[in-house]
Amino acid sequence: MAIQTNEENYLSSVKNALRILRCFSMDEPEKKISDISASLGLNKSTVSRTMSTLASEGFVFKDPESKKYRLGLSILSLGGIVNSQMDIYRESQPVLNKIVQELGETAHISVLDNNEVIYLQKVECNHPVRFLTHVGRRNPLYCTSSGKVLLAHANEEVFNTVLQKGLEQHTKTTIIKPEKLKSHLRQIKEQGYSWSNEEYLEGVNSIASPIHDYKGRVIAALAIVGPKQRIQQSKIKGYSKRVISAANEISSRMGYWK
Amino acid sequence: MAIQTNEENYLSSVKNALRILRCFSMDEPEKKISDISASLGLNKSTVSRTMSTLASEGFVFKDPESKKYRLGLSILSLGGIVNSQMDIYRESQPVLNKIVQELGETAHISVLDNNEVIYLQKVECNHPVRFLTHVGRRNPLYCTSSGKVLLAHANEEVFNTVLQKGLEQHTKTTIIKPEKLKSHLRQIKEQGYSWSNEEYLEGVNSIASPIHDYKGRVIAALAIVGPKQRIQQSKIKGYSKRVISAANEISSRMGYWK
DNA sequence: CACAGTAATTGCTCTATATGCAACAAGGTG
DNA sequence: CACCTTGTTGCATATAGAGCAATTACTGTG
Numbered sequence: 001m002a003i004q005t006n007e008e009n010y011l012s013s014v015k016n017a018l019r020i021l022r023c024f025s026m027d028e029p030e031k032k033i034s035d036i037s038a039s040l041g042l043n044k045s046t047v048s049r050t051m052s053t054l055a056s057e058g059f060v061f062k063d064p065e066s067k068k069y070r071l072g073l074s075i076l077s078l079g080g081i082v083n084s085q086m087d088i089y090r091e092s093q094p095v096l097n098k099i100v101q102e103l104g105e106t107a108h109i110s111v112l113d114n115n116e117v118i119y120l121q122k123v124e125c126n127h128p129v130r131f132l133t134h135v136g137r138r139n140p141l142y143c144t145s146s147g148k149v150l151l152a153h154a155n156e157e158v159f160n161t162v163l164q165k166g167l168e169q170h171t172k173t174t175i176i177k178p179e180k181l182k183s184h185l186r187q188i189k190e191q192g193y194s195w196s197n198e199e200y201l202e203g204v205n206s207i208a209s210p211i212h213d214y215k216g217r218v219i220a221a222l223a224i225v226g227p228k229q230r231i232q233q234s235k236i237k238g239y240s241k242r243v244i245s246a247a248n249e250i251s252s253r254m255g256y257w258k
Numbered sequence: 259m260a261i262q263t264n265e266e267n268y269l270s271s272v273k274n275a276l277r278i279l280r281c282f283s284m285d286e287p288e289k290k291i292s293d294i295s296a297s298l299g300l301n302k303s304t305v306s307r308t309m310s311t312l313a314s315e316g317f318v319f320k321d322p323e324s325k326k327y328r329l330g331l332s333i334l335s336l337g338g339i340v341n342s343q344m345d346i347y348r349e350s351q352p353v354l355n356k357i358v359q360e361l362g363e364t365a366h367i368s369v370l371d372n373n374e375v376i377y378l379q380k381v382e383c384n385h386p387v388r389f390l391t392h393v394g395r396r397n398p399l400y401c402t403s404s405g406k407v408l409l410a411h412a413n414e415e416v417f418n419t420v421l422q423k424g425l426e427q428h429t430k431t432t433i434i435k436p437e438k439l440k441s442h443l444r445q446i447k448e449q450g451y452s453w454s455n456e457e458y459l460e461g462v463n464s465i466a467s468p469i470h471d472y473k474g475r476v477i478a479a480l481a482i483v484g485p486k487q488r489i490q491q492s493k494i495k496g497y498s499k500r501v502i503s504a505a506n507e508i509s510s511r512m513g514y515w516k
Numbered sequence: 517c518a519c520a521g522t523a524a525t526t527g528c529t530c531t532a533t534a535t536g537c538a539a540c541a542a543g544g545t546g
Numbered sequence: 547c548a549c550c551t552t553g554t555t556g557c558a559t560a561t562a563g564a565g566c567a568a569t570t571a572c573t574g575t576g
């Protein structure tokens with residue numbers, strides 16, 4: 001039984017379980033039964049029973065210290081499968097390693113999913129400033145370098161959806177005028193790379209370039225991220241060349257003939 | 259209703275969903291409804307409806323090409339959260355990068371879970387021979403270098419469980435005699451590293467060393483893996499020193515004072 | 517181009533089962 | 547030691563999930 005019933009013909013208890021899993025986040029990685037119950041509007045006992053089922057399959061576990069639940073290692077296992085299934089993943093690792101070594105900045109690969117960028121893979125540099133992104137993280141399309149590259153090459157529909165959801169002014173430099181964004185994207189498409197000038201997070205710059213598959217479609221983006229002190233305006237030109245060539249290398253490994 | 263009913267008071271439809279997710283593997287990353295139905299002994303319609311629920315939350319998706327289901331990006335997102343929650347993950351990345359660069363071999367971090375080794379993190383080398391392990395993969399404890407290190411430092415109970423489940427002869431060199439394994443583990447504990455001499459996979463050698471937390475407990479292992487041609491007996495000594503020092507570095511980052 | 521043949525989806529029925537409530541147990545805290 | 551918060555469990559009920567079978571959607575082949 002349920003009050004939050006059939007929006008579709010989905011299995012409600014399964015849907016509950018999945019919503020429970022998804023309510024864990026980077027900011028709230030551990031939760032109590034009652035937290036979840038409150039935040040999802042589910043009965044405590046429902047959550048309790050769902051959690052024990054999830055725990056029985058290793059999808060969550062109770063941290064013995066904090067006595068709260070955390071996501072379990074079964075998810076990690078599945079995540080590994082997801083990754084290894086993506087061709088880009090396989091092909092990009094050595095290229096990422098190389099560029100990180102050369103430029104000394106963190107690099108990652110991302111794709112477009114559900115009108116957001118999602119980071120598939122990341123190779124960190126050894127600098128202390130890190131952890132701005134993580135594998136699986138989702139960011140907006142219109143104010144990150146990866147996002148803008150992907151958006152620039154996506155179809156009109158995606159662009160419209162993004163506008164519809166609204167452009168939020170994350171920082172002073174975030175582009176929130178649709179016309180301006182449109183022409184900016186056109187430029188990105190022409191020049192073959194994009195850079196984010198603290199458009200999403202203060203003090204964080206990034207440069208991205210598209211990765212093509214064998215059919216020439218843009219399927220992913222390679223980006224480097226770092227503090228604005230290191231990725232300065234004056235260095236954009238040089239860095240972008242390197243980012244483009246790395247992205248091209250992956251593209252050609254993916255069977256793309258320019 | 260269900261024939262595969264209440265072994266406990268778990269939610270059966272949720273359990274089904276999780277079993278469905280877990281039936282995807284590295285070897286079988288995409289599946290049809292009927293495959294799953296057959297392999298799990300669930301009714302086709304049950305699987306169908308469960309799958310659409312899973313799809314609605316992004317846990318699976320239908321590959322437009324093959325028309326089969328694959329694990330979805332929601333799982334990747336959750337996987338990222340799992341990782342970032344583990345202190346080891348954070349601390350080990352730069353150390354792994356360094357050792358991979360130096361030795362030119364793939365390195366990874368693993369922990370003990372449910373009487374198996376599970377690989378948390380991996381930095382690949384640029385050699386063509388790769389993909390023997392992947393993040394989230396589970397391997398036996400008694401015949402991998404990481405596994406043996408973890409087993410050597412685990413409590414008696416784990417050891418007994420492993421024996422109970424049986425030691426399988428994966429290769430010619432797999433140690434399957436309990437007494438021999440026991441003394442071998444004791445030696446590993448003394449010398450501070452272990453090496454697997456093709457004990458799990460033909461042609462694959464590895465060297466591992468334990469990582470300690472701030473309380474001195476062994477919580478993980480660092481290992482390098484590679485083909486036997488490169489990780490030869492004669493090099494074990496030198497390599498193991500490097501593996502030990504890298505593992506120690508992570509340990510000290512974790513707050514361990516030797 | 518139609519016709520097997522396989523696979524997935526959906527309507528329907530019925531009973532098992534997931535849910536909410538409330539009582540209970542288990543810690544934690546003042 | 548009593549009080550509060552939090553998680554688990556028994557129970558009754560309504561409901562949602564399972565199975566079956568028919569339908570629809572695809573694939574490939576003669």
